[in-house]
Amino acid sequence: MSFKLPKYIEPNFEQEFLTNAPNVTTIEVLKDGVAPDNYHGTTIYPEYLKIDGKWILAKESRMDCVMTVTEDNDVAVKEFRNLHAGDKVIVGRTEDASEGIYVYTGGFNSEEEEEETFAFRAGRSRETAYSKDYDDLYDALKYEKENGYIVWVLGPAAVFDKDSREAMQALIENGYAHALLGGNAVATHDLEAATIGTALGQDIYTQKSMKDGHYNHLDLLNKARRAGSIEKLIEEENIDNGLIYACVKNNVPIVLGGSIRDDGPLPIVISDVYQAQNEMRKHTRKATTVICLATQLHSIATGNMTPSYTVVNGEVRPVYIYSVDVSEFAVNKLRDRGTLEVSTIVTNVQDFLVNLKNNLTE
Structure with missing residues (x-):
């Protein structure tokens, strides 16, 4: 490494x-x-x-x-x-x-490469080459697994696909996640996939819409609310896969902030936005790497709470922030809202997570 x-x-x-x-x-x-x-x-x-x-x-x-x-x-x-x-x-x-x-903005400055006055492809877009970004991230996460605090901010797109869902589970189980932040949807559809095999009524592998599939996430929410907790739901439904299962099994904290558009929601969801912010803040204070996937609003919220540096054992070090989305607008929005040190990768989250899993786990 x-x-x-x-x-x-x-x-x-x-x-x-x-x-x-x-x-x-x-x-x-x-x-x-x-x-x-x-x-x-x-x-x-x-x-x-x-x-x-x-x-x-x-x-x-x-x-x-x-x-x-x-x-x-x-x-x-x-x-x-x-x-x-x-x-x-x-x-x-x-x-x-x-x-x-x-x-003070110069604490981590190295010898800068001389910039050309005129150059092509200076921005970050779907045409950008991301090979080095991936290699740097693989190395950083191997270090952070043992020496840092990795916070994931996930949207539901992370669980709509069978392979990406399994990849994220593997990353959690192999120690590459120390906290998970998100909203009601990512957990609901992950648990829907764990119990029924669908996300928003579509098979997570074939993407085929199931008959009455629009009821699936509602049925899951109802079961969860009847159980009274995520832990009890996992026990009652014999759930043995997925992001939420992996977090519970490996004692990875989960913070789900509520939204005015939520249905249900799951019993773990925090409906008071300031209480949710306080709980998120506990993890952004400790964060050394933050990876935001396909959730514009939660990414901006987390970015606003995360400085470009942190102090660990008396030493000042950078906080690495990544924003990953298939939309250029979405990844650039985080920078527009003040998170100037963010690294952006324009790709779908399925490919991103599978790449990470293939390079970080056995």
Whole structure:
């Protein structure tokens, strides 16, 4: 395996503009959930705050939040709804240290290849060659299996096909998943496939629509709600295959966020969106690699919660984020919404998962 984490290079704090920078200014919160005017909104990048003459890195971050100075002069990043009266919120809209706030984008920079002023195929599209992307991902996942925290964000397309469903199960069972995020649909259709062999009423191998197949996922939902839990459903229906089965069997956490369009839903689905976000956030805080497959809204949600870096055992390292979809629009949407460090692969998820399974499992 040739994978090696890039070394993080801290800013040179002896630079004049950093040594001469003022301490940050804070204003106390007066009303729960409301930040003071001129609050500093966070980015996906490492941010340093000058507190009592020392530059402090915000160790756990996410975009579009605010920063507070804690009693021990550390930095906490909070969503607006989690602010409490008395919290000391950092204010200032600059990022160049002039207000004690320094957004640092060069920590993982290597020697850049010289870019041509004019070049063909500079973007990422269905015409892009992805061989190196796959090879890099294989190496990264082998490393992350033992040293990182791999989070999968899955849409139902991951379980509509027999081979991709089996591939994802194999990846989970071989330790390449540490958490699974998604919605009601991916779990419902996976369990429908496990019990009936269909997904949305179509045979997952032949794609033939079954008679009254539109009832299949509803029948599954009803059985699950009668059982009262996914674990009990697996036991009662003798389920021995699929993504959800593999997660339960291997103690891989599952977070399913509800949607206004859900039918059922499964008993595991979290209907309160902020509770769902809190549960997702537990895993994005630990994530070192995030792989988003064919679910635009859940991908954007997860991307918004995931910074470009994390701190593991005191060391700053990058967080790798992949967006995979057959639609160029879908993969580019994540970048448009602020996840600037995402790697995109335009392909169908069936081929993607089978490639991973064939190269990572025996």
